[in-house]
Amino acid sequence: FDEIKDTFRYTNNQDSTRKHLPEFDFEFIQTGTHLFPVERGTMTDSHPEWEYILEPGRVWQENSDNGYSRAAIPFTLHQKNANCMHNGVLTFLFKNDGSTSKAAYQVVSETCLYFKFDMWGLLDASYTPAANPDSPDLQAAYQAEVNGRMPVKPIADLAVDYPGADPSQFGSPAETDPAHMTLYGFVIDGVNYVGGCETRYGTHPYCDVLNVPSYSAAKSVFAGMALMRMELKHPGFMNNIVADQVPDCASDGNWNDVQYRHVIDMGTGNYQSGLYMSDEGASHTNDLFLPLDHASKINYSCTQYSRKATPGTKWVYHTSDTYILGTAMNADVKALEGAGKDIFADTMVEEVWKPLGLSPSSQVSRRTYDSVQQPFTGWGLTLLRDDVAKLAVFMNVDDGQIGGQAMVDSGEFAAAMQRDPADRGLDPLSDYKYNNGIWAHEIKSSVGCPNDTWVPFMSGYGGITVLMLPNDTTYYYFSDDDTYLWMDAAQESHAIRSLCP
Known part of the structure; x- marks a missing residue:
């Protein structure tokens, strides 16, 4: 060791x-x-x-x-x-x-x-x-799993298939230290061009099945997509009130007017500090992440923060809020669809992920170690690079549809992907938005577009990015040196195919 x-x-x-x-x-x-x-x-x-x-x-x-x-x-x-x-x-x-x-x-x-x-x-x-x-x-x-994987080519082949393309701009050492890069890829026209997969002693021999963690990318592909799917199946679902479904959140009155749509936007109005990531980085979050049981996690999540702003007006990032939302949605799906139903295993895996052909490993979520077995919702998924590519194409190219059938509410999904100028979400930082669990950054000045150019993306702790570019391409990387840079890749994607709206 x-x-x-x-x-x-x-x-x-x-x-x-x-x-x-x-x-x-x-x-x-x-x-x-x-x-x-x-x-x-x-x-x-x-x-x-x-x-x-x-x-x-x-x-x-x-x-x-x-x-x-x-x-x-x-x-x-x-x-x-x-x-x-x-x-x-x-x-x-x-x-x-x-x-x-x-x-x-x-x-x-x-x-x-x-x-x-x-x-x-x-x-x-x-x-x-x-x-x-x-x-x-x-x-x-x-055999069906293997045969159903998206076609894969080495990242170097991008220059062959798209003459003039510079593959070195994806997974660039200028943006992410190769020593801390697990894997990366660029998805275009149904092909996953891949790189990375290095260990400290050579290339990993089984990169197709190399597991990577979702961390907070789960807030997009699980929490956000589950909520928008429930909105499709049960119109008005996103207007439900947290306190009505989560008893632990009902006692102090801070959740009596917080709707699910406020929670997924990180806009509950309940927080301690409005400074960027201050609450999330505080040591007291150990009271969410370390306990094994649901009772401890939900008690912390519901009671840690006091009311500071009107719900839906102020962005403050809390993984604990997403845990509350997962708890609420799990209670709702049992009430609406049957006591044996589960917001992850049924709403996401059976209804969306299996039809997409995601791997068996992706179909297991971290859960609490008790009889509740509450899915973590905001973190705790396992992904293969094929899963990442398929999820990104489902969202970015296929508009949340499978075989032409909408899997999520189309209006809410358009807003999440920055395709509705009237609903861009809340403001984490200048030129950034956060809507229905999905980040976005406006980059027109970096790529030379005349109009606002919004790029939706997922982000995860440690150095995880899934960039869903508006030219139907995706750049993703999983790393662990706490860097989140991707503009070189976005600019190269723009050079291959314009990002300008």
Whole structure:
């Protein structure tokens, strides 16, 4: 174990559970040279620090292996109750009679601002051959997943397909230090041109299934999209009052006039400081992020801030507000559509994400560790680069539609994407807007357009950006050095195809 960065002093020279993999018992299915786990997405575990996410790997044979097959499995250590991700590969030898070698593992990359390390070792392992009665269906689903991915090309091919394009402007070292870049891509005309995927010891061998955290991009693709979908299904839904559905928010009167549309815009009127990100950066937010249970998280969220402004007039960023909104929407969907319904598993995954062909790993959200199992809503998702590209195309190119059918309220979605000049949202900073969970920046002076040129984007803690440019292209990157620069990429996209409205 070699510690590289430890902002919160999690470890020292002594042994620690953070320095060890959780014990595991996994089931895999082989189809050809592919080996995929039966269970995908974050797997909650009794280990105090880490939870696994497994992805599909490969099986092959080498002449020197004496009849053994060789397997390699990409995996992620997902920080318990958080969204940091540390990526590794597990490899071992096995025979059909159950013989197996020790398992070697290496973890040498991450998307995590505050905790970076290398970890490696050998583990005792056992292998039990078995037949899974669901194997044919699982194999078919996996093959459909692979076949359904968006076409991928190396970022260098952009210069071939679009003569004159400069691929170096995407993932530019001038904007993001390559040592802290997990992956990036530029999506244009249905192709995902990709780069990055480097570890501290070479290129990751399984970049197609390299997990990255959403952090606050979830406020856009989960909270915002779920709210606009509920508005489509139940007109007037966004006018609902928080206190009516969240009992913890009903006691002090500060939420009796706050509508869901105010919450998604970060305009509840309840805050401590109006300075940019002051409340969000305060130490008391630990009372939201650290507890494992819903009762503690919702109590903090509802009671931490006092009324300072009329709802809908002042932008102040609170992840706790998005947690309240998720709680309210989950209560509503149960009341409106059935007690067994869930705002994430049903409203988003079944109705939108599965039809979009998003990965199984994206279909599992961080939730509270209690019987409530409340989705975090404002953070806590897992994404593959294919998921990012598909979500961006769904929003930016297909206008929130699947097969020509609207998945979200069209008016609210147009406002969120800055396509309605009469409803641009609230003002976080000069030349920035925030509307229905989606950021936007006006860049006409940077690209030479004569009229206002608004660029909607998603943003996540540590250095995550998904830029949905108005020329139907998308630039995304996942990094962890706390930088959020993207103008070089926007200007290059403009050089390929005009951004001017």
